Amino acid sequence: MANFISLHDLLTPQVILKAVSRIRKFQGRLGRWVGFQPNRFNPDQVSLEGPNVRYGDTRFVSFRLDDVTRVVGKGRAPGTGPASVPANPVGDVRVSCARFHEKVRLLGEFLGNLSPIIGPNSSIDAGGQSYIARQTVHLAEKYNNTIELMTTGMFQDNLYFQLSGDNLLPVIGAPAAPNLGIQIPFQIPAGNKNQLNLLGTGNILLVGWQNTGASLIKNCLQIQAAMTQLSGYQPKHFWMNSLMWYNILLNSEVRNTAGSANTPFASYDRVKEKAMDGEDQPEFAAELRGIPWAQWHIADDVLVTGSDVDPTWASAPAAATFIKVCPDNTIIIAPDPSADWTEMYQGAEYISENAGQPMTLKRGYTFWKEWVTQPSCIELIALMNAIPLLYVPKSIAFATVAGF
Helix, strand or coil: CCCCEEHHHHCCHHHHHHHHHHHCCCCCHHHHHHCCCCCCCCCCCCCCCCCCEEECCCCEEEEEECCCCCCCCCCCCCCCCCCCCCCCCCEEEEEECEEEEEEEEEEHHHHHHCCCCECHHHEECHHHHHHHHHHHHHHHHHHHHHHHHHHHHHHHCCEEEEEECCEEEEEECCCCCCCCEEEECCCCCHHHEECCCCCCCCCCCCCCCCCCCCCHHHHHHHHHHHHHHHHCCCCCEEEECHHHHHHHHHCHHHHHHHCCCCCCEEEEEECCCECCCCCECCCEEEEECCEEEEEEEECCCEEEECCCCCCCCCCCCCCCEEEECCCCCEEEEECCCCCCCEEEEECEEEECCCCCCCCEEEECCEEEEEEECCCCEEEEEEEEEEEEEECCHHHCEEEECCCC
């Protein structure tokens, strides 16, 4: 006997989110690592947010820029009062979430022609359930990709929203004229970018790492010392694409430190985590013998903006832009993931799921459905108010390590 379920029960938010979590793995490696996305398989998972997510009751959020202090306290002679010290300087920031809002329309005519999807009393069989679930997965993946794009935009300090009619398109880099864009400032110091003049005493990176004779290990030790001195956070994670990793493995200093009998890396393993569908994640992390305190993450993920379809490289619409999460010739440098230095803020908004129903406050990423009579259809609607927050801008760096 066919397994039928009513449309009403099938399209509850709980069922939709559970379908999303079980059908397909998400691709947001950088977002999962930093805690903005789910990163462990849970058969009862009904949330799309990771551990470093902060929820609010509005679209707006205020926070303070802060640094870890390295200042020691003052001793005082017995019988004397406390020494007067200045308050720790902080910067107050107020931002508004980016609002993402889309819908997919499922026409009754189309559903009716997918026999035997429609069952008794407008119920849906397994084939229909799978089709509708995959439409919700499509929306969920787009919003997951959006979180990933905002994450890499934060690390690069180069996140913009391009104005396109009533739409705001998240992009990396300032939109070309005549397009208008709004930049999200993360206030990463200029010295934490490009060739890394971290302490204002000159660039650390003087020879590009594509040169086998570059002082790669020395550069990493300089970066570790300077960033720890600058922010109090020790850089431990280096994110790059495969071509940059290839250049690192060819480096003479890296190979000589390992010795002729060994590989340059002490470990090069698949990340021991389960993806959302329970399968092993297709990602790798490595440790180099000469730099044992650093973990190297290799990611070649690509996102697409400016297109509603998933184009190929050869047949992309003119408006489509391909964005590498880890761009060529660059490395993202960061400490261990922690809500102390970054969080993804998930704001809230009042919605009414259908005409005549009371409004309810929905936080973070939410789904619902609406019934439409002209034409007869179901609209699957997704809404998310979100923005990454960087509390300690000095704690990360976006380095240009090759191409010069």
